[in-house]
Amino acid sequence: MRVVVLLGAPGAGKGTQAQLLAGRLGLVHVATGDLFRAAVRSGTALGREAGAYMERGALVPDELTLRILFERLEAPDASAGVLLDGFPRTLAQAEALDAALAERGSRVEVAPLIEVPEKELVTRLSGRWTCRADGHVYHALANPPRLAGVCDVDGSELYQRDDDRPETVRARLASQLGALTEVVDHYARAGVLVRVDGRRPIEAVTADLLTALAPAGRSRSAVG
Ligand code: ADP
Ligand code: AMP
Numbered sequence: 001m002r003v004v005v006l007l008g009a010p011g012a013g014k015g016t017q018a019q020l021l022a023g024r025l026g027l028v029h030v031a032t033g034d035l036f037r038a039a040v041r042s043g044t045a046l047g048r049e050a051g052a053y054m055e056r057g058a059l060v061p062d063e064l065t066l067r068i069l070f071e072r073l074e075a076p077d078a079s080a081g082v083l084l085d086g087f088p089r090t091l092a093q094a095e096a097l098d099a100a101l102a103e104r105g106s107r108v109e110v111a112p113l114i115e116v117p118e119k120e121l122v123t124r125l126s127g128r129w130t131c132r133a134d135g136h137v138y139h140a141l142a143n144p145p146r147l148a149g150v151c152d153v154d155g156s157e158l159y160q161r162d163d164d165r166p167e168t169v170r171a172r173l174a175s176q177l178g179a180l181t182e183v184v185d186h187y188a189r190a191g192v193l194v195r196v197d198g199r200r201p202i203e204a205v206t207a208d209l210l211t212a213l214a215p216a217g218r219s220r221s222a223v224g
Helices: 014-025 032-042 045-055 062-074 091-103 118-126 166-189 202-213 215-221
Strands: 002-008 028-031 081-085 108-115 128-131 137-139 193-197
Touching: 002 014, 002 091, 002 166, 014 028, 014 081, 014 137, 014 202, 028 032, 028 062, 032 045, 032 062, 032 081, 045 062, 062 091, 091 108, 091 166, 108 166, 108 202, 118 128, 118 166, 166 193, 193 202
Parallel strands: 002 081, 002 108, 028 081, 108 193
Antiparallel strands: 128 137
């Protein structure tokens, strides 16, 4: 199973890039945030439990996160390969993923890190509009939809996530950035981390990611 892990702080552009890249790479886009939001909407026990953490900008405990992720990886469409977005977010999650992949004779192929300064993350998250049907993302200024309030891709309604309110954004960054550093260090040690400048326009970041994901680009730019 091919596994690419897209790393970055909340708001770095992981979802935006994953939606542009997954199809081109022949991978299925799997975002734990999307899986949790779907579970919250369907009112499952797991959704109720996870929702309480998400509401206050905290990470959902590893046990629940691993359960929802591994269940998704079991689905037939994931067997060819996945582009993971928003997972792993803790060192324990990264280690659990490594162990599960090792059992299948596989490993994380490459882990691009989209780097964006913290101040810019706040601007991005507070201007983010998300599509109800499939999580497509827009930005009020940087990447507006053609028609205000309507998704370009599927015509569904755009909404602002509750956890994109300024006070929750601050809580998310405060509680998640430390763990991200540990995950980044983990993939640097494994020799699969590739840093990408996420401050550039969306298309430029996509081009850099495609280079990072091509085997030749990887050996040129892979750095700890
Ligand atoms: P993540 O999945 O990492 O939380 P998103 O992909 O949802 O981040 O992007 C967060 C916000 O930033 C969205 O409003 C998106 O439109 C916007 N955005 C994404 N990439 C860029 C970029 N390169 N420049 C400016 N804004 C961006
Ligand atoms: P996201 O859509 O990636 O911004 O995720 C939204 C929220 O879901 C996060 O703020 C966390 O509460 C939760 N979440 C998503 N992925 C994970 C994960 N891998 N580990 C723990 N919590 C997560």
